[in-house]
Amino acid sequence: MNLREIAARARVSTATVSRALNRVPTVDPRLVRRVWDVVDEFHYYPNTQARALVLGSSRIFGLIIEEITNPFFAEIVQAFEQIAVQKEYEILLCSIGFDPGRTELVIRRMMERRVDGVAILTFGIQEQLVQALQLKNIPLVIADPGQQFAGTVGIRIDYLQGIRQAVRHLAALRHSRIGFVTGPSHTSSAVLQKEAFEDSTHEIGLDTPSEFVVAGNLTTECGRMALRKLMAISTPPTAVLCSNNMTAIGLLAEARERGIGVPQGLSVVGVEDIYLSPFTVPPLTTIGISRLELAELAFCALVRAAQDRGKRATGSDYWLIPSLVVRQSTGLAP
Secondary structure (H helix, E strand, O other), X not given: OOHHHHHHHHOOOHHHHHHHHOOOOOOOHHHHHHHHHHHHHHOOOOOHHHHHHHHOOOOEEEEEEOOOOOHHHHHHHHHHHHHHHHOOOEEEEEEOOOOHHHHHHHHHHHHHOOOOEEEEOOOOOOHHHHHHHXXXXXXXXXXOOOOOOOOOEEEEEOHHHHHHHHHHHHHHOOOOOEEEEOOOOOOHHXXXXXXXXXXXXXXXXXXXOHHHEEOOOOOHHHHHHHHHHHHOOOOOOOEEEEOOHHHHHHHHHHHHHOOOOOOOOOEEEEEEOOOOHHHOOXXXXXXXXXXXXXXXXXXXXXXXXXXXXXXXXXXXXXXXXXXXXXXXXXXXXX
């Protein structure tokens, strides 16, 4: 089947078929019904690539994340894809990990599919990637940009609000020695979280020795390593805040193997609140970041940016406010 055959069977012009398939609202509803009756009867599927060339829009958005194996990013992808299906968009997913060498491959894939825009939800901006996509005039939405990129839209997570809640929660439980496991130092989110932790502890007069802050890489093994380092301190912390849930899960496993009771001997807090958080032993207290809200903000911002072809003024950022979810991994200081 092609447009001419559909037009002949529906007794309309090919122009009417095209407008009906593209849901142009000015077409007579009776003609639209005749067109779709033929389409349904013969199971016709439009050539989206050809339609993209005609309309100048592919209705495809690129989505760039760090790694699909991290449940947090998997949940973002699921939420983003659900919204896209409802809005009749397709998603081109790319996972870059921490490999700068994948930048050229990602850009080529985006250009080959003629994406209408790209959401970069890696939380560790690669400036090279952003600049290369900007040169191609591709509208961009960026999560937690470490700096303001002209013509892009940022979605900023208010880590200070979330981490302040966690620190004050631990302080209310009489913890005065609080450790912190950061993410990779080259990522914007890690820098923002560390600054938020330092500001939050300073606000309530807590002294945080430098050895209480351990650099990590957001993995479960990182959590294990961090606890080993922290427990080697002569007077170790009684509570630890981890920069993501995977790190916290690894830390819980190491504490269990060492016979350290949680929360009796050590309180643990994560960031993200992935779906596994209520099922850890004990259930994990965490700073919740809504994946659905993040996906909705990113998608809506991307639609607007694509309509303006990336010419939105800087400063048009969106804010996402985390909230503390208290479970059984935090308790009174020993």
